[in-house]
Amino acid sequence: MRVVFAGTPSTAVPTLEALVASRHEVIAVITRPDAPAGRGRALAASPVAEVAAAHGIEVLKPVKPSDPGFMHRLRALKPDCIPIVAYGALIRREALDIPTFGWINLHFSVLPAWRGAAPVQRAIMAGDEVTGATVFSLVEELDAGPVLGSITERIREDDTTAELLSRLADFGSRLLVDVVDHIEDGDIAAVPQPEDNISFAPKLSTEEGRIDWNRPAFAIDRHIRGCTPAPGAWTMLGDDRIKIGPATIADDRTLDVGRLHVAKREVRVGTTTTDLVLAEVQAVGKKRMQAADWGRGTALAAEAMFV
Secondary structure, three states, X not given: OEEEEEEOOHHHHHHHHHHHOOOOEEEEEEOOOOEEEOOOOEEEOOHHHHHHHHOOOEEEOOOOOOOHHHHHHHHHHOOOEEEEEOOOOOOOHHHHOOOOOOEEEEEOOOOOOOEOOOHHHHHXXXXXXXXXEEEEEOOOXXXXXXXXXXXXXXXXXXXXXXXXXXXXXXXXXXXXXXHHHHHHHOOOOOEOOOOOOOOEOOOOOOHHHXXXXXXXXXXXXXXXXXXXXXXXXXXXXXXEEEEEOOOEEOOOOOOOEOEEEEOOOOEEEEOOOOOEEEOEEEEOOOOOEEHHHHHHHXXXXXXXXXX
């Protein structure tokens, strides 16, 4: 089958690699335009664009998928199917109708749960025990198309978004290739999504990363892990903004809410239940470092509190 792949971030790379290694022909890749990256903010190609170029695959970078020049080229390519993973732009009906078998999307949840841009983050933050990946036929309504296949994956107690998303990207890439195989073989049928148990996962804002210490330790732990690496969990110490990495839930409560205690080997902070033991912190403009080293080097006052 002649496929055009659409994707942008590193989480889409496993699927592109799996398609290249499959029986199908990847004739082109669609990705977002080059964007500023790094401290120098120089323009850089997306991870998907870099991998496609390494394989000698044509790369299309429309500013909008509705651009006339892009639409003309996509029609000329005559793709049988367009798999899409985290592309980052809305696809309108005119483009959806081009491939013979449509666009098929790999989404990192078990739909209809967590439709939207941040399904992994929201699942961790909500305390879900199981998530997964779904391949479905793309329609104009957000993540609402009929399902072609799905897998499930347990959310581990120490999973961050980065760790869980890495596993789902790997497992999901195999699922998507399997679906494309069956589409070509003509032995698969799409199943409409249920109308109940629909939930949404909008993109997390930077402000949503702020930690509310007036919550139980388990809820703050989920919040931190769900926000790692992006947008990052953070708090304020006086006028300084401090980014907080994944922590450990202590067995006891020794501190008031938000209160910090720096010991030789650890930094603790109080919650409404047990304390949290911090592992890594990062002050604005500084490198990430071990919490105990930060605590000793910051010369915190005895009454220091996160707010």
